[in-house]
Amino acid sequence: MSDLRITSECPKCGEERVQVGYEQSELIQLLRTGAMIDAYCMACDEHWELSVEERADIARLLNK
Numbered sequence: 001m002s003d004l005r006i007t008s009e010c011p012k013c014g015e016e017r018v019q020v021g022y023e024q025s026e027l028i029q030l031l032r033t034g035a036m037i038d039a040y041c042m043a044c045d046e047h048w049e050l051s052v053e054e055r056a057d058i059a060r061l062l063n064k
């Protein structure tokens, strides 16, 4: 099972941050159940929830 490279924009600094540590199977499960997907910016030490648009992007990647 390969890791999927997902990114999310940090609400604090506005930079696209790569989110590591999510496996593909885990993301599929989170999307299916509607559970929140947590994102993190190391520079700001900020946590946030992925937006609906970003979730849709991930779903598209997973359906490839």
Ligand SMILES: [Zn+2]
Pocket: 010, 011, 012, 013, 014, 015, 041, 042, 043, 044, 045, 046
């Ligand atoms: Zn940031």
